[in-house]
Amino acid sequence: MKAAVLVAPRTFRVETVDDPSAGAGEVLVRVAGAGICGTDYRIWTGERQVRHPLIPGHEFIGDVVGVGPGVTRVAAGDRVAVEPNWGCGVCDLCRAGMENLCLARTAVGIDRDGGFAEMAVLPERACWPAPAGLASDVLLFAEPLAVVMRAVERAAPQPGETAAVIGTGTLGLLALQVLTLRGCRVLVVGRTDRRLGLARELGARATIAGAGEPVADAARRFAGRDGVDLVIETAGTAAAVELALGQVGVVRPGGRVVLTGLPHDPARIEFFWIVRREIDIRGSMIYRDEFGQAVSLLTQGRLRVDALLTHRFSLTAIDAALAAHRDPASIKVAIFPGARPVE
Numbered sequence: 001m002k003a004a005v006l007v008a009p010r011t012f013r014v015e016t017v018d019d020p021s022a023g024a025g026e027v028l029v030r031v032a033g034a035g036i037c038g039t040d041y042r043i044w045t046g047e048r049q050v051r052h053p054l055i056p057g058h059e060f061i062g063d064v065v066g067v068g069p070g071v072t073r074v075a076a077g078d079r080v081a082v083e084p085n086w087g088c089g090v091c092d093l094c095r096a097g098m099e100n101l102c103l104a105r106t107a108v109g110i111d112r113d114g115g116f117a118e119m120a121v122l123p124e125r126a127c128w129p130a131p132a133g134l135a136s137d138v139l140l141f142a143e144p145l146a147v148v149m150r151a152v153e154r155a156a157p158q159p160g161e162t163a164a165v166i167g168t169g170t171l172g173l174l175a176l177q178v179l180t181l182r183g184c185r186v187l188v189v190g191r192t193d194r195r196l197g198l199a200r201e202l203g204a205r206a207t208i209a210g211a212g213e214p215v216a217d218a219a220r221r222f223a224g225r226d227g228v229d230l231v232i233e234t235a236g237t238a239a240a241v242e243l244a245l246g247q248v249g250v251v252r253p254g255g256r257v258v259l260t261g262l263p264h265d266p267a268r269i270e271f272f273w274i275v276r277r278e279i280d281i282r283g284s285m286i287y288r289d290e291f292g293q294a295v296s297l298l299t300q301g302r303l304r305v306d307a308l309l310t311h312r313f314s315l316t317a318i319d320a321a322l323a324a325h326r327d328p329a330s331i332k333v334a335i336f337p338g339a340r341p342v343e
């Protein structure tokens with residue numbers, strides 16, 4: 001099969017490698033599409049260390065072409081979304097149901113070969129069957145949507161509450177829609193007017209670009225009180241975390257702030273204001289039971305994901321796809337290994 005093999009930082013080789021095969025309890029999947037996210041980019045640059053050679057790619061979907069002995073959950077011909085993380089199953093965290101926090105977690109496309117290839121092998125438990133008729137362009141969002149569904153759950157939204165979503169990437173624009181389905185009025189905070197226009201099309205009641213006092217003012221006006229009830233931070237930058245939690249913040253006293261973007265740089269937070277306002281800060285790490293729920297929500301067709309898939313590439317154009325991921329005009333970039341080269 002053909003695969004995009006990362007042989008060293010910033011060096012992909014698209015080459016023919018041995019076809020993988022499914023052992024006991026494993027499933028062989030022909031990859032139909034694989035999204036690119038910030039984690040893939042950090043793996044490519046070498047900021048996130050992995051073994052080389054590695055076939056990255058963790059946000060992918062495909063069709064089952066073979067199963068090993070003992071597999072009952074899926075069969076050849078099934079369309080599946082791949083849940084690319086699982087815990088060790090034996091540590092205290094896993095046994096307490098906190099597999100997303102397991103220190104010995106396995107991540108597909110990071111610890112083992114992933115979806116930037118024509119085929120991939122996965123344990124049965126990672127394969128979530130989806131209706132045959134569900135479009136690839138929709139099912140591709142299962143993984144980021146699972147991240148968002150956990151973040152929203154962590155925020156415990158009540159119908160009629162006000163929420164701010166920080167960030168207008170894939171996670172932010174999905175969080176906006178899930179919060180709206182949960183009955184919240186949502187303010188979206190972003191950086192570019194074009195993206196904020198899309199947020200309004202997708203249901204944002206208000207949007208604002210910028211940082212600091214003007215954004216906090218906008219949040220107070222939007223909420224009609226001293227800030228919004230809850231915030232979901234998806235941008236993963238220090239500036240975004242400071243906006244969520246800083247002295248000039250958007251959340252009301254007694255409100256909840258869920259952080260699900262992964263900030264790699266330290267943020268300057270004055271904790272005096274966290275105490276004084278009794279702000280509830282909650283981290284949200286990938287997902288626990290949310291993956292199947294994400295597949296169901298996409299199946300119901302209640303989310304608009306068509307506008308989020310902005311760039312499509314063949315496997316041979318992997319470098320161009322990574323460049324597109326960094327382009328501010330892109331939202332979700334995906335590789336379609338079955339496609340003929342489009343570059």
Ligand SMILES: [Zn+2]
Pocket residue numbers: 036037038039040058059
């Ligand atoms: Zn990702």
Ligand SMILES: [Zn+2]
Pocket residue numbers: 087088089090091092093094095099102103104105
């Ligand atoms: Zn564990």
